[in-house]
Amino acid sequence: MPRTMMSGGTKPVQDGVRVKLAKDQTWQGLAEMSPSEIRDRNLLPNGLLPLPHVKQATGGQVFRKKKFVRSAGRRGAI
Numbered sequence: 001m002p003r004t005m006m007s008g009g010t011k012p013v014q015d016g017v018r019v020k021l022a023k024d025q026t027w028q029g030l031a032e033m034s035p036s037e038i039r040d041r042n043l044l045p046n047g048l049l050p051l052p053h054v055k056q057a058t059g060g061q062v063f064r065k066k067k068f069v070r071s072a073g074r075r076g077a078i
Contacts (some may be wrong), residue, residue: 001013001014001015018047019045019046019047019048020045020047021043021045022043022045025043030043
């Protein structure tokens with residue numbers, strides 16, 4: 001993007017899409033398809049797919065560990 005720099009002011013911000021389409025596929029061709037057709041034909045570029053969560057590599061659910069910390073300043077703290 002002309003005259004647009006990243007927050008540090010030393011690197012320019014890139015403009016446009018940075019993914020590869022399937023062979024013989026164009027952006028206009030994708031625009032003319034319905035979302036279900038794109039999904040069924042597996043035409044969505046890999047760069048646009050959601051990334052898996054690091055802790056969900058096994059396909060299970062992620063539960064936050066709860067930490068109960070009592071501070072010495074609270075009444076009845078042990």
